[in-house]
Amino acid sequence: MQIFKEQVAQHLAPLLDWEPSQVVDALEIPPNSKMGDLAFPCFPLAAKLRQAPPRIAADLAERLELPQVVEKVQAVGGYLNFFLKPTVLAQQVLEAIQEAGDTFGNSEQGVGKNIVIDFSSPNIAKPFGVGHMPTTVLGNSISRLYTALGYNVIRINHLGDWGTQFGAMIVAYLKWGNNDPLTEDAIGKLYRLYVKFHQEEEKEPSLRDEARAWFNRLEAGDEEATRLWKLFYDVSLKNFRRTYDRLGIEFDHYTGESFYVDKVEDALERVKAAGITEISDGALVVPLGDDLPPCLLQKSDGATLYATRDLAALFYREAAFNPERIIYVVALDQSLHFQQLKLVLEKMGLPLADALVHVPFGLVKLPTGKMSTRRGHMVLLDEVLEEATARVAEIIAEKNPHLPNKEEVAEQVGIGAVIFNNLKNGRMRDIIFDWDEVLNFDGETGPYLQYTHARCRSVLRRSGQQEFTLPADLTGLTDEAAQQVLKRLSQFGEAIDKAAQTYEPSTVSRYLLDLAQDFNRFYNTCRIIGEDPAVEASRLALVDAVATVLRRGLYLLGLAAPEQM
């Protein structure tokens, strides 16, 4: 709609003595297409012009010189409603999409700017549970959205590969691991050791001291501790990479917390030099006033903490990537931590404070309550992906048994369903994990979008044509259903912009669901192949455009767009 808003604004702005961009912002899409395609509310003008809004609307309707695209204007109540010419609308939208292809909806606002995004960041030696899906798929989608806006995006997987927990892992492995080389089912074994440690720890609190001691040895560079840590690290990363491959997600850097171990000292010095630290109960802290609890940087035993390593990471990233923004896609329960980091940077007088953006999201819970890795109360991601893929395979066997490369499609659709499930709603909501919901492929789901795309591709394939150029006569696209699709297509760029600005991929999800529904309605009302040649050609061009936008939108969310399913 942006292109149409601009054309209307060009003509309307002079009458109001406004900037065209102000008019663009004020223009709305009416709730009902019978009221028009665009609307300008005149209420805000009433006070200044000392006239009733309906009068202003009527007056503007009379004086306005209509732009090319506009068929007529109508003053209704306090609104000035614009009706676009159906064929011109079709022409402008479809030409724009054919010209831009996969770059349709993109912009160049971010060209020359860097953005660092920190997401997924699972813990070494722990299984990848469904609880890790939100950060993983949100981060991936946000990365793609900003790339579409022209930014150079640096994706970082800040692995949880350091901390006292590794002391615990080492203790458990030494006590009950039987020196297992961990060549198979490594994560499973490590996970069981981890759970066992926390069970035993209840009975034998001295284990906690042993774990702390081992972590201290690790921080001191002790050979045995490092060897074991490296073993856990290697087998875990191998496992994670397999999962990321399956999800189609890549990172530029796997720089976890351990990467910053040798940078922590400098970071600490830097904070101390700013003169904002103090010693409290033997620990080094930055007091943050009455509103926030102090930020703890060094434990009384000298060991570093999460916040210390995060500060070191911030300093490093600033120097290495010169980012305009550093985005952290991390659960809502860590809001306080990021508030503290930001305030520490502010107190140091660093502009870096403004670059830090925390993108929070709600927790994934089980119907029985919060997930807990320690207590083994969780659902494995692999298990979910397997189940979804198997269920899709069944449906394919039933509905489309002759489909080529069934396994590949089943994987794409099954995984698409799981990813979309995590991206269709606003990220702030808590998610109660529900098998029925994950394995449902009807309605507002990833498979629905993929199906609609495959349906488009199928029509194009059956047309026997390769190119779908626009005919001169576009009257085949004047039906209500086709017009609705065209208007929706024209809003893709706005959806991308909004999704990126608000770090909310669900905006794109919702847009795609609307587009798919509009298209399916059109598909069910209008025949495409076998109509009069001009009608067929124009409708094929529309189908082609829908396929392009759906494929592109699915990509931005991280879903595959199979040709058939």
Next chain:
RNA sequence: GCGCCUGUAGCUCAGCUGGAUAGAGCAACGGACUUCUAAUCCGUAGGUCAGGGGUUCGAAUCCCUUCAGGCGCGCCA
């Protein structure tokens, strides 16, 4: 106790930088496949937008307050 988040149809959720009769999906019921993939579409039914104040020409949307739920609050990450 303090702070952050959430509360919209039976269920899951859109809409929230204020705008015209509050929208989808699931579930229920009734329709549409000799025709481009029915993982689709159409129709029916379903709502004190948690409650109460306020701001405004106009409030689901902004402000205040109460209630309910989630999360967090110095040596975990």
